[in-house]
Amino acid sequence: MTGSDVLLSLGLGSMASLVASVVFLGAMKRIRPKLIISTEIARTPRDSGGNSFRIKVVNMSKRAAVDFQALAYLDHPRKVPEGQVRVLKPLRLHSTPGSVLPGKRKGDTEARHARRIRFHDDLDTLWANDQENSLIVRIYARDGTSGYVSEYEVIFPLRRHIKDGSFVYGDSLEIVPL
Template identity: 25%
Template sequence: MTDLILGITISIVAGVISSYLFLMYFLKRKRVKIEISPHVSKVIFEGEVNYFFKFVNKTNSEIFDIRIEPTFYKQVGGVGGMNIQGKDIVLKDNFISYIPCKKKSDTNSLHAMRVRTSEDIESNWSDTSSYIRLTVIAKHSLSGFTNIFVQDFYCKDVITTKRFKSGDDLGVA
């Protein structure tokens, strides 16, 4: 009888430990990894001025349900102090259903995405307390875990007339 209880206890403890190790080591690695460029590229595209944001899927797997939300924040006076007021920047495409992972056979760098807006963000950027926050929300294709990535642009100096480099490079040239 004691051997039976000891066997059951050992089985339960081994199951709990193996489940913990699975969750901590396997699933923890199955998270979305995205890098966002610190630049905003101002380019004439389709006859109008557009501002491009770039981000790259650094995950070893596909990601899906990607939402991109740029927001312009500026300080406004409130009773007893300052508050932040947000205004959404409308993108041409703010939802991407699927982005593949990086592959050697991919000559078009489909894992690197550029999104654009035709709003004149330079004229809306009126003072030094204003900034733009780009938020990218994505799900991992295997685990289903969602991660949120944020890049803040604090001054107009991040806007450049140079174009983004191709592939993983987040720089401009």
């Protein structure tokens, strides 16, 4: 084997390794959590008085979404000397950061891949003026296999996105009256 044959073999081997790595990373990057998030907020009366507000998230992939985190903000204007800026006020959600949203499975009678997330705050009081304020929900989740992160954001610009009722069981994002 000559020196040029060795260089050719090294070059071809390196090129094949590079192509294989790019193809592998591209395939893994496609493996991300596939979540759907309600575009409406369910308002249900509490037995103790007042209302409970919830959104719904459904994991449509077969793999678990790990490090699942839901965040909510009230977007409101604040005056500054030059005009106005938008400020995000964090809202409290009943969601454990870093939790797992299981993948969708046939025969799962408990629909564990679907989760309702409750707001701790009373949105009727807090979000009184939709001409100035809007509500933003951000969901972060990492695929349990590939480790790639998906980020989702839903903006509720008007209070008409709040519907009286409760979410239907399972994959549906429909809100039905009680």
